[in-house]
Amino acid sequence: MKDAFYAYIQQLQDTITSSLEAIDGKAQFQEDIWKRPEGGGGRTRVIENGNVFEKGGVNISAVHGELPKSMQQYFGVQDADFFACGLSLVLHPKNPMVPTVHANWRYFEMYDKTGAIVDQWFGGGQDLTPYYLFEEDAAHFHIICKKACDTHNSEFYPTYKKRCDEYFWNTHRNEARGVGGLFFDYCKATESMTMQDWYNFVTEVGNSFLEAYVPIVEKRKEMSFSKEERDWQEIRRGRYVEFNLVHDKGTLFGLRTNGRIESILMSLPPHVQWKYDHHPEQGSREENLIKVLQHPKAWV
Numbered sequence: 001m002k003d004a005f006y007a008y009i010q011q012l013q014d015t016i017t018s019s020l021e022a023i024d025g026k027a028q029f030q031e032d033i034w035k036r037p038e039g040g041g042g043r044t045r046v047i048e049n050g051n052v053f054e055k056g057g058v059n060i061s062a063v064h065g066e067l068p069k070s071m072q073q074y075f076g077v078q079d080a081d082f083f084a085c086g087l088s089l090v091l092h093p094k095n096p097m098v099p100t101v102h103a104n105w106r107y108f109e110m111y112d113k114t115g116a117i118v119d120q121w122f123g124g125g126q127d128l129t130p131y132y133l134f135e136e137d138a139a140h141f142h143i144i145c146k147k148a149c150d151t152h153n154s155e156f157y158p159t160y161k162k163r164c165d166e167y168f169w170n171t172h173r174n175e176a177r178g179v180g181g182l183f184f185d186y187c188k189a190t191e192s193m194t195m196q197d198w199y200n201f202v203t204e205v206g207n208s209f210l211e212a213y214v215p216i217v218e219k220r221k222e223m224s225f226s227k228e229e230r231d232w233q234e235i236r237r238g239r240y241v242e243f244n245l246v247h248d249k250g251t252l253f254g255l256r257t258n259g260r261i262e263s264i265l266m267s268l269p270p271h272v273q274w275k276y277d278h279h280p281e282q283g284s285r286e287e288n289l290i291k292v293l294q295h296p297k298a299w300v
Contacts, residue, residue, distance in 0.1 A: 005107045009060045009087040012206050017045050017058050019210055024050040034260055039065035044263045052221050056091035057266035070256045081111040090267040096233035097223040099130035101213050105206045122198045123185035129178030131233040133289045137216045138179045142299035144212035145182050152201045160184045165296040170243050175293040177243045232286050234273040
């Protein structure tokens with residue numbers, strides 16, 4: 001399973017980066033191959049200062065070794081080894097009318113000291129973070145997510161949409177990071193779902209990503225915007241940073257397992273603002289976004 005999934009994310013990385021380069025028309029992804037001293041490594045691809053994408057990364061990694069003590073405590077195990085692989089992407093567009101997007105699809109195995117698998121699961125999802133809310137864009141993103149889910153189980157979309165709203169929640173701000181999408185984790189074999197079934201589901205979601213995001217980018221990337229709208233984008237990016245550094249489990253796992261810092265923090269945007277006690281004007285488009293983020297809604 002781990003070989004099949006790693007081969008899949010290698011191919012998916014190629015597909016996504018080539019598509020995004022074509023959309024940008026200027027910048028290209030710079031590739032960085034890295035090794036992890038404890039075992040494994042990855043292939044980081046970063047795009048910067050393009051026509052469309054101010055900064056973005058589409059990274060894959062496959063790491064293995066002894067599970068660090070902090071993570072053994074987290075999982076409630078002792079003397080365990082692990083293997084983890086996944087693709088993680090974040091794209092920060094230049095135009096504030098184009099939403100930021102994040103996606104991640106991953107697979108994890110845990111072993112005892114004889115090398116036998118004692119646990120294994122898939123996780124992942126994809127979510128959208130607009131700065132200016134176009135409801136038809138949010139609906140399109142969710143429709144594609146739902147279509148990918150419904151192929152496998154009609155309960156997946158409502159379940160994983162709700163989990164996404166709950167997970168990407170900035171509790172210290174009492175608002176969502178964005179308009180959500182899908183979030184699933186610890187997808188393990190059951191009587192109704194084998195690991196192959198989960199593989200089929202996760203790869204279906206991964207394959208749906210470009211269909212969910214690219215039409216939104218194409219529709220919004222040429223729209224005009226003001227300096228004030230750009231300022232708002234940078235203020236909202238600050239909330240994005242806050243979530244990733246305070247709450248995100250993937251960031252914390254990477255830091256606790258001696259992950260590669262440049263790849264872990266690739267998700268952070270290049271230009272951000274934190275204005276003291278900032279509030280948008282009443283009745284503005286900016287305030288409208290905040291109201292939706294405070295009360296996640298059904299998009300499909």
